[in-house]
Amino acid sequence: MLGRERAMVVLQRHGLLRTAPTVRRHANRAVTALRGEEGLEQLLKATIDTAVEINAIKPAEFERVIVDTTLQSKAIARPVDSCLLEIARHKVVSAAKRAGIALKQTYAKEGKTLRRQAGGLAHAKQFKRVNRIVKRQRTILEVVMREVRRKQRAVKSAVAAVAAGGAPAHDATAPRLCRT
Numbered sequence: 001m002l003g004r005e006r007a008m009v010v011l012q013r014h015g016l017l018r019t020a021p022t023v024r025r026h027a028n029r030a031v032t033a034l035r036g037e038e039g040l041e042q043l044l045k046a047t048i049d050t051a052v053e054i055n056a057i058k059p060a061e062f063e064r065v066i067v068d069t070t071l072q073s074k075a076i077a078r079p080v081d082s083c084l085l086e087i088a089r090h091k092v093v094s095a096a097k098r099a100g101i102a103l104k105q106t107y108a109k110e111g112k113t114l115r116r117q118a119g120g121l122a123h124a125k126q127f128k129r130v131n132r133i134v135k136r137q138r139t140i141l142e143v144v145m146r147e148v149r150r151k152q153r154a155v156k157s158a159v160a161a162v163a164a165g166g167a168p169a170h171d172a173t174a175p176r177l178c179r180t
Helices: 005-012 036-053 083-097 108-125 127-163
Strands: none
Touching: 083 108, 083 127, 108 127
């Protein structure tokens, strides 16, 4: 037999290779049984046994094994402060909207512009200007959060007053829950 055919026979004998096509996605029990650390060890053992049987490797070569553990860094785009602040502002505004709190200003347009500017300036390595934009974004986030907290307290006190039989819900001093 050729080397490839012998390898296939050995893998079939270990139950790791199935020549018949599977009907369902997870129908091959041999593969699904190989999950986890034990499965990985079993697959490695079968691979080594196959390599020894087809004379691709000599057993004497296993006396000394060199393992390379160096990791290569990947080009993963990580969110920067500007992006995170814009996401936080958007989530605070959407949570306030779901709660029925009407905000004076959501800073949506300015937030989008600032995020784009920060990305461009960071690309140009103009980090002092980026820091100025990030500072403005922090200020915007603090303003929005302060307004949400203030209106949330006002809504809670108005609801408590109505529940206690105090001021009616249509009172002019009661905070607006929705814009009309």
